[in-house]
Amino acid sequence: MVSGGSFTGNGSGTLLQGTGSTLTSDAVSPIPGGSLDASTNNNLLVLNAGTSNQLVPVPSTSYYNLTLNGTTSIKSLEGRIKIDHDLKVDGPTLSAVDTFSMVLGRDFDLVDGIFDAQDGKVEFNGSVTQSIKGFITFHDVRLNSAGGVAITQDSMQVMGSLWLDAGSFNTNDRLTILSNAGGDGSIGPVTGGSISGDVTMQRYIDQGATNWRFLGSPTTNAQISDWIDDFISSGFPGSQFPSYYFE
Numbered sequence: 183m184v185s186g187g188s189f190t191g192n193g194s195g196t197l198l199q200g201t202g203s204t205l206t207s208d209a210v211s212p213i214p215g216g217s218l219d220a221s222t223n224n225n226l227l228v229l230n231a232g233t234s235n236q237l238v239p240v241p242s243t244s245y246y247n248l249t250l251n252g253t254t255s256i257k258s259l260e261g262r263i264k265i266d267h268d269l270k271v272d273g274p275t276l277s278a279v280d281t282f283s284m285v286l287g288r289d290f291d292l293v294d295g296i297f298d299a300q301d302g303k304v305e306f307n308g309s310v311t312q313s314i315k316g317f318i319t320f321h322d323v324r325l326n327s328a329g330g331v332a333i334t335q336d337s338m339q340v341m342g343s344l345w346l347d348a349g350s351f352n353t354n355d356r357l358t359i360l361s362n363a364g365g366d367g368s369i370g371p372v373t374g375g376s377i378s379g380d381v382t383m384q385r386y387i388d389q390g391a392t393n394w395r396f397l398g399s400p401t402t403n404a405q406i407s408d409w410i411d412d413f414i415s416s417g418f419p420g421s422q423f424p425s426y427y428f429e
Contacts, residue, residue: 196242199225206230210237217242221266231255231274238263238276250274250295259284259302271295271316278302278321292316292336299341306331314338319360325351325375333357333379343370346377353379359400361386369400 195216199205205220206228212218219242220227226247229236235256238248244264250257252274259278264285272293278284283303289312290304303322306312308329315335321342325331330350337356344359344367359367361384369381383400387393399408407420416423 198222199227201225204228208232208234208236210234211239212237213239219243220245220248222246229257231257236274250276252295256298271297286312289313289315290318292318301342303342320344325349330375340367341365343368345370346372346375348374350375351377353377353381355380358382358384360384363388 197213197216197218199218199220199222201222202224203222204226208229208231210231212229218239221241221243223246226249227245228249228251229238230251232252233254235258236252238250238257238259240261240263244266246265247267247270248265249270249272251272255274257274257276259276259282262283262285266287268289268291269284269286270291270293273295275296275298277298278300279302281301281303283305285305285307287308288310290306291313292315297318297320299319299321301321303324304320305324305326307326309327310329312327312329312331313334314331317336319339319341321340322345323340323343324345324347326347327349330352332352333354333356337358338353339358339360341360357379359369359381361367363386366386367384385397385400387396406415406418409415410421414423415421416426418424
């Protein structure tokens with residue numbers, strides 16, 4: 183454990199974390215020089231800066247397990263990172279910083295805190311079943327997991343695009359594609375795999391007497407009659423008030 187300091191390197195050295203070991207650091211910049219190889223089987227890196235902001239360094243290969251602790255702190259990615267096993271966030275804000283991405287081999291567990299996705303992307307590409315836990319809002323998500331992905335706790339939201347390349351994706355009725363004044367989320371190309379469970383699609387409509395015209399279906403072959411169980415309509419056969427004029 184490093185407390186009140188940091189690991190240092192000469193710009194070429196590599197700190198190798200041993201098999202099954204736990205390495206804990208509360209330094210603002212844990213690896214200011216050299217590099218860290220944290221990919222060894224069953225090890226864990228804990229960034230535990232408490233109330234101080236902290237950088238999440240880019241390992242020379244990947245992390246095996248990564249845990250981010252803290253209370254009001256911000257953990258900021260220094261670049262694209264790969265985590266072979268689990269990512270756990272318990273307290274702090276994890277900031278993706280612009281377009282930096284994460285690749286996860288197992289679970290994303292947001293126990294407490296915030297995931298600030300910004301314009302970043304998270305890819306799930308494990309060989310066994312992966313789970314998403316916590317109230318998490320992603321920007322872009324790519325599901326390329328041979329073992330499949332399931333939202334097993336709380337809820338997941340997508341502000342950018344969701345791609346499905348491989349594996350099954352079980353929403354457990356916990357997925358929402360967001361829409362607001364700043365833009366609309368979407369489900370991107372589904373080139374493989376499958377989706378089960380309900381998906382809630384939002385559609386932001388600004389104020390205005392005739393802005394109902396922006397209402398549209400996010401899927402093909404939808405019928406207006408599919409909507410009348412969700413809200414009251416009028417002015418057409420099959421609506422709740424067919425004789426009432428349409429505005």
